[in-house]
Amino acid sequence: MSETAVPVTTKKDWSSDQEVRWCPGCGDYSILTALQMLMPELGVRRENTVFVSGIGCAARFPYYMNTYGMHGIHGRAPAIATGLAVSRPDLDVWVITGDGDALSIGGNHLIHALRRNVNLTIILFNNQIYGLTKGQYSPTSEVGKVTKSTPFGSVDQPFNPISLALGAEATFVARTHDMDRKHMMETFRRAHDHKGGAFVEVYQNCNVFNDGAFEQITSREARPQMLIPLEHGKPIRFGPDGGRGVVLDGQGRAKIVDVAEVGEDRILVHDEKRDEPGLAFMLSRLAKGPFEPTPVGVFRAVDRPTYGEAMQHQLVDAQQRLGPGDLTKLLHSGATWEV
Amino acid sequence: MTDTTQHALRELDRVVIRFAGDSGDGMQLTGDRFTNVSALFGNDIATLPDFPAEIRAPAGTLAGVSAFQIHISDHEISTPGDAPNVLVAMNPAALKANIRDLPVGGTLIVNVDSFEDRNLAKAGYAENPLHDDTLKGYTVYEVPMTSLTIQATSEIGAKPRDAERSKNFFALGLVSWIYTRPVEPTLEWIKQRFAKNEQVMNANLLAFKAGYNFGETAELFESAYEVKPSTHLPGTYTNITGNTAMAWGLVAAGQLAKLPVFLASYPITPASDILHELSKHKNFGVRTMQAEDEIAAAGAVVGSAFGGHLGVTTTSGPGVDLKAETVGLAISLELPLVLIDIQRGGPSTGLPTKTEQSDLLLALFGRHGESPLPVLAASTPAHCFYAAIEAARIALKYRTPVILLSDGYLANSSEPWRIPDVESLPAIDVPFATEPNHDGPDGTRLFWPYLRDEATLARPWAVPGTPGLEHRIGGLEKEDGTGNVSYDPANHEKMVRLRAAKVAGIATDISPVEVDHEDGAEVLVLGWGSTYGAIAAGVQRTRARGRKVAQAHLVHLNPFPPNLVEVLRRYRKVLIPELNLGQLSKVVRADFLVDARSLTKVQAQPFKAAEIEQAILECMQ
Numbered sequence: 001m002s003e004t005a006v007p008v009t010t011k012k013d014w015s016s017d018q019e020v021r022w023c024p025g026c027g028d029y030s031i032l033t034a035l036q037m038l039m040p041e042l043g044v045r046r047e048n049t050v051f052v053s054g055i056g057c058a059a060r061f062p063y064y065m066n067t068y069g070m071h072g073i074h075g076r077a078p079a080i081a082t083g084l085a086v087s088r089p090d091l092d093v094w095v096i097t098g099d100g101d102a103l104s105i106g107g108n109h110l111i112h113a114l115r116r117n118v119n120l121t122i123i124l125f126n127n128q129i130y131g132l133t134k135g136q137y138s139p140t141s142e143v144g145k146v147t148k149s150t151p152f153g154s155v156d157q158p159f160n161p162i163s164l165a166l167g168a169e170a171t172f173v174a175r176t177h178d179m180d181r182k183h184m185m186e187t188f189r190r191a192h193d194h195k196g197g198a199f200v201e202v203y204q205n206c207n208v209f210n211d212g213a214f215e216q217i218t219s220r221e222a223r224p225q226m227l228i229p230l231e232h233g234k235p236i237r238f239g240p241d242g243g244r245g246v247v248l249d250g251q252g253r254a255k256i257v258d259v260a261e262v263g264e265d266r267i268l269v270h271d272e273k274r275d276e277p278g279l280a281f282m283l284s285r286l287a288k289g290p291f292e293p294t295p296v297g298v299f300r301a302v303d304r305p306t307y308g309e310a311m312q313h314q315l316v317d318a319q320q321r322l323g324p325g326d327l328t329k330l331l332h333s334g335a336t337w338e339v
Numbered sequence: 340m341t342d343t344t345q346h347a348l349r350e351l352d353r354v355v356i357r358f359a360g361d362s363g364d365g366m367q368l369t370g371d372r373f374t375n376v377s378a379l380f381g382n383d384i385a386t387l388p389d390f391p392a393e394i395r396a397p398a399g400t401l402a403g404v405s406a407f408q409i410h411i412s413d414h415e416i417s418t419p420g421d422a423p424n425v426l427v428a429m430n431p432a433a434l435k436a437n438i439r440d441l442p443v444g445g446t447l448i449v450n451v452d453s454f455e456d457r458n459l460a461k462a463g464y465a466e467n468p469l470h471d472d473t474l475k476g477y478t479v480y481e482v483p484m485t486s487l488t489i490q491a492t493s494e495i496g497a498k499p500r501d502a503e504r505s506k507n508f509f510a511l512g513l514v515s516w517i518y519t520r521p522v523e524p525t526l527e528w529i530k531q532r533f534a535k536n537e538q539v540m541n542a543n544l545l546a547f548k549a550g551y552n553f554g555e556t557a558e559l560f561e562s563a564y565e566v567k568p569s570t571h572l573p574g575t576y577t578n579i580t581g582n583t584a585m586a587w588g589l590v591a592a593g594q595l596a597k598l599p600v601f602l603a604s605y606p607i608t609p610a611s612d613i614l615h616e617l618s619k620h621k622n623f624g625v626r627t628m629q630a631e632d633e634i635a636a637a638g639a640v641v642g643s644a645f646g647g648h649l650g651v652t653t654t655s656g657p658g659v660d661l662k663a664e665t666v667g668l669a670i671s672l673e674l675p676l677v678l679i680d681i682q683r684g685g686p687s688t689g690l691p692t693k694t695e696q697s698d699l700l701l702a703l704f705g706r707h708g709e710s711p712l713p714v715l716a717a718s719t720p721a722h723c724f725y726a727a728i729e730a731a732r733i734a735l736k737y738r739t740p741v742i743l744l745s746d747g748y749l750a751n752s753s754e755p756w757r758i759p760d761v762e763s764l765p766a767i768d769v770p771f772a773t774e775p776n777h778d779g780p781d782g783t784r785l786f787w788p789y790l791r792d793e794a795t796l797a798r799p800w801a802v803p804g805t806p807g808l809e810h811r812i813g814g815l816e817k818e819d820g821t822g823n824v825s826y827d828p829a830n831h832e833k834m835v836r837l838r839a840a841k842v843a844g845i846a847t848d849i850s851p852v853e854v855d856h857e858d859g860a861e862v863l864v865l866g867w868g869s870t871y872g873a874i875a876a877g878v879q880r881t882r883a884r885g886r887k888v889a890q891a892h893l894v895h896l897n898p899f900p901p902n903l904v905e906v907l908r909r910y911r912k913v914l915i916p917e918l919n920l921g922q923l924s925k926v927v928r929a930d931f932l933v934d935a936r937s938l939t940k941v942q943a944q945p946f947k948a949a950e951i952e953q954a955i956l957e958c959m960q
Contacts, residue, residue: 016811018823047806052642055814063811063824068803070645071813072638073668079635083642083650084803086626087601091646091803109638112631311626318621325623327594328761330587334577335524336758337379339570 006043014039014046016066022057027178027204028125032064034184035123041185042192049092052081054106057132057206058098058125075106078113078122085119086308092192095122099140100130103159107139114170116307117196123188124161124201129210142289147209162284162299165199166277172198173280174298177227178205179218183296190298196306203290214290228256230283230297235267238293246286254282256293272301348519349562353412355420356514358507359437360429360450361398362391362405365507370407372511372528376520378578378755381568382411385872387419387945388751392608392691399453399461404436411518413567417719417872419752421947425517427510429453429484431462443476448513450506452485480559484509484550491549492542501538505546512550519565522551574757581720581749582609584756585653585679586616588727590623593649595728596735596767601643602651603628603636608691609750610655610681633658637665637678644674645812647771647802649731653679655747656689659698660705666740667706670838671814673789673798675734675741677727682746682868684943693943694748696868697919702742703897703926709835711842713737714897716744718871721756723749726894732767737845738797744896746918748945749869772799772808777820786810788822795848796841798822846898852891854906860887862958863910865935867893867923870916870946877916877951888955896923899930907933914938914958916951 014036022028039049049067053059055074062069072080077095085093095113102110102124113120129147130136136149140161144153165173172194176187184202191198203214217226228238228246236246237259245259245267259267274280280299287294319325356373360366367388374386387408396403410420425446428434430453441447454469468474469481488509492502508529515522526544533540554560579587593600604614606629618627626643630636633654640650654662659680669676682698684690702714713733717726723745730743775784776799786808789798801808810822818825819833854863855878866874871892878890891906893899907913907927913935915924921937928935938954940946 018811045806046809048804050645050803063813065811067809068645069811069813070642070672071811071815072641073664073814076634076638076665079630079638080642080645082635083601083603083628083639083644084646085642086628086639087599087643087648088646088803108631109635112635311628315621315624315626319624322622325590325594325620325625327591327623330590330620330623331758331761332575332577334579334583335375335379336575336577337381338575339381339573339757 006045009040009046011036011040014066016064018063020064021060023208025207026057027127027206028057028061030178030181031123031125031184031202031204032061034181035188036065037181038185038188042189044092048090049094050084051094051096052077052084053096054101055132056098056101056130058096059101061096075101075104076109077101078106078109078120081120082113082116082118082307086311089119089308089312093120095120097122097124098131099124099126099128099138099161103139103161103164111164111168114165114168114197114199117171117304119196119306119308121188121191121194121198122200123191124199125204126161126201127204127206127210128213129206131206131209135209160284161201163281166281166284166300169277170199170300171196171302171304172298173300174199175201175203175296177203177214177218177296179220187297190301194301196304216291217294218290226293228286228293228295230270230272230295230299232270232272232298232301234270235264236270236283236295237267244293246283254286256286272298274300275302349564351564351566352414353410353416354425354518354564354566355408355410355423356425356427356518357406357408357423357437357440358427358510359404359406359433360507361432362393362403363395363398364405364429366405366407366429369507369511370409372525373514373520374409374753375528375578376515376524377409377411378576379524380521381571382566383414383416383569383571383755384412384578385410385416385419385754386752387748389944390692399430399432399458401432401436401462404433406433406437411566413569415569417875418945418948421949425514427514429506429510431458431464431468434468435462435464438474441477445477446480447474447477448480448482448510450484450510451481452483482513482553482559487549487553488546491545495538495541495545497538497542502542505542508543508546509550509553512547513554516551516554517560517563519563571755572757576755576757578753579721579724579756580751580753581717581723581745582612582681582751583616584721584723585717585727585745586613588724589617589651589677589731590620590625591724591764592728592731592767593623593625595764596649596731596769598647598649598735598769600625600651601628601640601648602626602653603630603639603643604653605630605633605636605658607633607655607658609683609747610653610658610679612750613653613679633661634665637662640676641665641669641672641674644669644676645672645803647800649735650676651679652676653681655681656683656685656691657687659701663706666712666742667708667710668814669740670706670710670712672812673738673838675738675800677730677734677741677743679727679743679745681750682744684941690943692747694746694869694945695918695941695943696746696870697922697941698744699867699896699919699922700925702744709839711839711897712739713741713842713845713895714744715741715895716868716893717749718868718892718894720749720752720754724756728764729894733845735767735769736797736848737795737841738800739842744868746869769800771805772801773805775807787820788812789817790820791837796837796844843898846901849895849898849900851902852893852900852906855890857882857887857889860889861911862914862955863889863891863906863912864914864916864951864955865891865893865907865923865927866916867896870918873946873948874916874951876948877946877955880948880952881955886956886959893923904931907931912936912958914954916946916954918946
């Protein structure tokens with residue numbers, strides 16, 4: 001790593017020379033733009049930045065970033081990125097994934113990367129459909145989804161990605177959407193700056209196979225009524241003039257109310273730093289789907305030692321205790337005899 | 340402890356002893372101890388641990404029998420012995436499971452205390468075999484090991500139930516007396532091993548001494564035996580198992596390449612010991628990760644290799660299947676990694692603790708698409724050390740995944756190893772790319788990740804953190820040179836052929852296969868992997884009959900050594916013994932149009948020298 005100041009860069013410096021090949025109108029474009037615009041603001045170097053992906057539309061992302069990158073295999077990006085991040089703690093490692101990649105074929109790797117708190121920034125493009133394989137239902141598709149593989153409607157219960165990440169005790173969990181570049185950039189910035197496994201769900205429109213999946217909550221007109229901004233230390237309110245809010249009811253459940261009816265004092269103050277993930281989980285259950293008021297922003301941001309750090313400590317500790325490795329000594333460490 | 344002078348002392352040139360008991364009886368520990376003391380004494384040794392997959396199968400049953408065979412000799416030996424000369428059976432089930440291997444005239448030492456109705460019934464004996472003529476033809480010693488152990492340990496107030504657990508040390512003591520093993524190393528070892536529990540330490544010491552003294556005083560045994568030290572090459576020796584040698588070889592490879600080692604593995608028998616061993620050596624900068632599954636382990640290794648580390652994953656059986664996709668990715672990415680497959684009986688879960696050589700075709704061909712990679716196999720426990728270094732060398736130099744095959748037998752068995760001078764091990768040169776390597780159309784210097792070295796056809800290895808070499812790689816087909824995604828038909832064919840040529844070209848960079856030739860030999864025995872010892876012993880037996888035979892053993896299975904074709908053509912007949920249904924012979928026949936004869940065995944046990952000898956003789960007819 002160079003000791004010199006991080007060079008000043010622009011979006012162009014972070015864009016590769018490869019032609020972007022997503023369908024025209026795809027939500028992926030706005031996510032790409034948000035990240036390419038954000039990178040110059042992060043104070044990081046291109047050579048120390050790595051994007052790792054699996055398979056799917058989202059997984060083409062690394063080809064478009066002028067950084068180090070790897071387009072891996074389906075579902076395995078968190079595993080590949082884990083090996084890279086723990087071997088090379090000096091790097092900034094991002095994982096770009098989709099709902100099929102992260103939650104179906106790669107579900108195991110995702111939860112284990114999160115529980116280990118590997119220093120990764122994981123961006124999940126959730127479009128609730130399989131795009132690259134041309135339109136089958138995904139593990140986030142709503143029950144009853146009619147697709148090529150479910151002509152009579154899907155019958156399986158979807159995952160809520162935020163609930164899943166919280167269940168795995170991820171130390172940073174957030175949600176944003178592809179219609180709001182500013183919110184995306186701010187959320188990605190927070191995720192990047194978080195030390196440990198950061199998980200961001202991005203509601204992303206697939207205009208070919210699942211057009212308008214999030215329109216009821218993310219369209220410019222709907223947002224004030226339907227998106228609940230989570231801001232640390234502030235009462236959770238939304239709607240015109242913050243007329244609606246979230247309270248905990250007598251059963252300990254989160255509930256949406258009219259602020260005027262219950263009084264401002266009863267409105268839940270958001271605490272993303274709460275160690276215990278239960279309340280954040282409750283917030284993740286507020287909406288049954290992207291047709292009800294839905295929280296966006298940072299659900300949880302807590303500190304915990306990262307996996308790579310802990311591994312590094314053991315190496316340093318072993319070297320201090322035992323001295324640097326001596327191969328001759330190792331080969332003679334069992335019972336030996338002379339002939 | 341008394342000396343043995345009052346007994347006759349008979350000299351033996353070699354002896355094969357098998358300890359067999361319940362899996363809770365500590366037979367592996369007993370065998371291991373006897374091995375180490377014999378190695379320290381200077382005998383040549385070869386061992387064959389044989390234990391069930393269940394941690395504690397129901398006590399006293401056939402399924403729960405655990406055995407450890409050791410061959411000690413005053414001359415060089417290469418196998419744990421075809422059949423035991425002495426069987427120590429701790430209970431009726433151990434007797435029943437092992438007696439068929441003991442040749443008539445062999446010595447049988449039984450713990451007579453355990454031959455009571457319940458245990459006899461569990462082993463399926465209607466009558467006590469000690470009381471009928473089942474054991475006619477054997478020299479049987481009935482020793483009340485349990486009660487003598489309880490008696491011996493009563494002085495320290497051990498409860499009978501606890502005391503009984505020391506009976507394996509009684510057996511060890513007794514056999515140590517019979518074969519005049521030095522006593523002090525074992526006493527010292529017991530003290531260290533059980534230092535944390537004084538009661539157990541003392542019970543084991545007393546049991547061991549009681550067993551030793553029983554041999555001396557009971558006048559049951561006519562004589563003790565002596566197996567003199569073997570004449571090895573001068574040097575410092577240690578007794579080593581294949582898995583330990585493998586782990587040390589990986590540490591050495593990291594040191595020789597000046598790269599940190601990253602091992603990610605998922606626990607699986609019989610490969611786990613490599614993970615255990617490497618986890619101890621963090622002061623070498625070795626990172627070990629117990630991954631969430633086999634696939635993640637392979638994936639993490641690909642990630643570490645991208646980051647410039649020596650990435651290794653170890654597995655066995657079904658774990659190899661699960662890693663196939665990731666290995667294919669590494670072939671496409673052209674990143675170095677080493678996959679170590681400790682082969683075991685298959686298919687599916689198969690025989691987890693038993694040996695087999697049935698993954699050769701899987702290693703060679705078990706991936707979709709045209710996906711060649713180098714394949715190597717270790718031939719003896721100590722050879723695992725050198726094989727690990729060679730696998731790493733090839734992976735790093737050619738930027739390719741390498742599969743290194745070992746097996747359950749090599750993994751757990753041990754042999755004396757003359758420890759090499761570390762200075763004599765060849766350095767592994769790893770040149771990371773540091774500069775752009777191509778001129779763009781406008782004269783700017785560019786980095787092309789797939790612009791190959793003309794001699795090796797390896798692509799440059801540029802690791803993140805290197806300014807100016809930022810690049811993207813992936814599993815999609817890429818354009819020759821630039822590495823950009825390409826669906827161009829001609830480019831795909833070019834890339835497929837380039838990847839194949841790169842692996843095939845390694846043939847010029849490996850040792851030729853050596854032939855142990857005899858003038859007049861018309862039969863060549865060609866082997867690979869852990870059958871080396873049995874084949875060498877079978878060849879020696881054949882020669883002892885005055886028959887001419889040649890032997891060659893392959894370490895490199897893809898590509899083959901370039902002289903193999905010439906070697907095969909030199910002999911009228913080629914015999915290929917394998918612990919599978921003829922996998923190498925299939926490849927040899929296909930690649931060289933040689934009418935190789937296959938000797939196969941899939942009993943989850945190594946070949947016996949006699950089986951090899953017989954096949955050679957049949958081949959000569």
